[in-house]
Amino acid sequence: MSKTNDNAIKISRRALITGVASTVAASAVSTSSVALNKTNDKIDLRAIAKPPKPPFTKETAMQKVRAAEDGWNSRDPYKVAMAYTPDSSWRNRAECIDGREEIIEFLTRKWNRELNYRLVKELWSFKDNRIAVRFAYEYHNDSGDWFRAYGNENWEFSANGLMHKRIASINDYDIEEHERKFRWARGRRPDDHPGLSALGL
Known part of the structure; x- marks a missing residue:
């Protein structure tokens, strides 16, 4: 992933916690996992989705x-x-x-x-x-x-x-x-x- 794209899918911890990131199009991010980097106070936007999704088996x-x-x-x-x-x-x-x-x-x-x-x-x-x-x-x-x-x-x-x-x-x-x-x-x-x-x- 290029540096530009990497920066595009990262936001501040506070922005994600308060829900600003929820407006980002789901297609712009991977939904395979949640990644949290406390060192640079950034959270990967993959946190906006959390598989598996409903309806559940x-x-x-x-x-x-x-x-x-x-x-x-x-x-x-x-x-x-x-x-x-x-x-x-x-x-x-x-x-x-x-x-x-x-x-x-x-x-x-x-x-x-x-x-x-x-x-x-x-x-x-x-x-x-x-x-x-x-x-x-x-x-x-x-x-x-x-x-x-x-x-x-x-x-x-x-x-x-x-x-x-x-x-x-x-x-x-x-x-x-x-x-x-x-x-x-x-x-x-x-x-x-x-x-x-x-x-x-």
Whole structure:
């Protein structure tokens, strides 16, 4: 790709977060992945689409669930936010969150508080542009107390595969450190690590 074209498909992080990039013609960019470069404060415009796109099959719904799990296990608020529309609307527990900027602020607070966070998601059902998911994650607070959170999410996607609505109900359960079930190294859950059903969760 020429330098001119490369510059044409990159904009400031703030412009993409606030949705300015959503006006760019989809044909001008590749939609295969999301690329974030924090060093020069640029984000690749491929973030304006997020395959697979609806309507979902069981296979593509499962891909969407795993991609979301992987993103959240990165604990990178900016990377996670790019999977949602600029005007995405959330209800997380009792908190209402609107747009990418608020998503980034929320996730930054979350992962500053929920330490050594590890998450497993599992597909529950799907239809058209909607997916229902159940999940569990483990973390500890700054006092070293461990918790496992159980939850359900309802997702609704735009035509470009970005999520524009997320509704999550979550309950926390105290556990002892020796009761932890999610012990892989930080980052993506290994492919051979059991899922929720296999773990009896």
